[in-house]
Structure formats: structure tokens, C-alpha cells
Amino acid sequence: MSPTSEEVKQEVLATAQRVHGAGLVVGTAGNISGRMPDGTICMTPSSTPYETMGLDDLVVVDLEGNKVDGGGSPSTEKALHLSCYKRYPEVGGVIHSHAPYASMFALVHEPIPAVIEEVVVYIGGDIPICDYKTTGTDELGDEVASKLSDRSAALMANHGLVCIGKTADDALHASLVVERTAEIVWGARALGRLQPIPEKVNDDFANVYGFIRGEMWGKA
């Protein structure tokens, strides 16, 4: 059964608090959104601390970015979220965070290599790095969305991380997988040279990702 609008709002708020609790953002940074049953998008507001954020603060916008409901102001990264929803009808949740280990890769403009099996299954493969675009612009949204056709995550150059999912909660899981991977890869490099997953296994796991995204996302 499809979730109701109220259930999507509750999930966006609960996910936002978990993103903050997991240390993927500090202060009022980052933003979390979910697609509502009527096709509008519920997102966290700008300049509102996660600790005190309530359901009434969440903002609902249409796909063109016009506010249709909610108490807060739309996030400054609204275009980033909307470009993901517009390009991929199967996407039901988007999270932009400043996850520290993932952001380290974003600062040196380096993809996070998919050398852990679960990353290929859950994310689709290496986490790509986007070309630098100024924060808050439509150009940034277009650039990030263009990298997500067969991936659940992309790095924003000199900024942070974007993850997509079937729901906001699913996008949080992707964010945690990426952050943990970035931390492990960073440490593994201190021990020695990274060894790739065998190509055949990698292809099989990438196919699993493609199957799940094609068959499970966008459906109740």
C-alpha cells in the first residue's frame, strides 16, 4: 500500500533527525526530501536546526519549485532535489549531507572506489565525482542528477554527498553505506594497495542493483 502524505512527512522528519544523529550533517546543513503520493516533494526547510524541527516546519513544493504547503522556507538546495525527482520517476527520497569521509573524497575530486561488495549492490558501483558547480544553482542539480542514472550516490565537488533511494529512509541507508565505505577505503590505503573486486562478480552485483532499482523503486 502506498504511504499517505502524512506518512511521507513523518518519514522525512524522522530521517532528517537520523541524518543529524549519525553525524552526516551539523547545525542546519544538508537537506532531506521525499516524494508525496500526489507527486509533490516534502523537504526539510532552510535555516532550521534538526533538534527542534517539527512536522509543521517541513515544506512541500511542486516539481517546478513553487511552495504549495508547509511552514518553513524551501531549502537553498531545492534545485538539487528536484532535478533528481524530475529525471528519475522511480526516486522517492533524496538526501544531501556533508558526511565527513565522503566529503574528503569530494575535496580532492576523487571517486570513492567500490572495493567493498555491498557498495556495488546498494549503490551500483564507484561513487562518481561531479564537476564543480556553484551551490544552490540549477547547474549543480543538472550535474548531480546526470551522474545518478545507474548509481544511488554522487559526490559534489568541494561540497559533499547526494544519495537517492526508493524512499527517504532508503536514501539514508545509501548515505551510511557510502560514508562507511569512504572511511574504510581511507584507512585501507594506509595499509596497502586497494584490490578490486573480480570483474565478473562486480558485473553480477551491478546487475542486482539495476534489477532492484528497476523492479522495486517507484512501486508501493
Ligand SMILES: [Zn+2]
Ligand atoms: Zn551542502
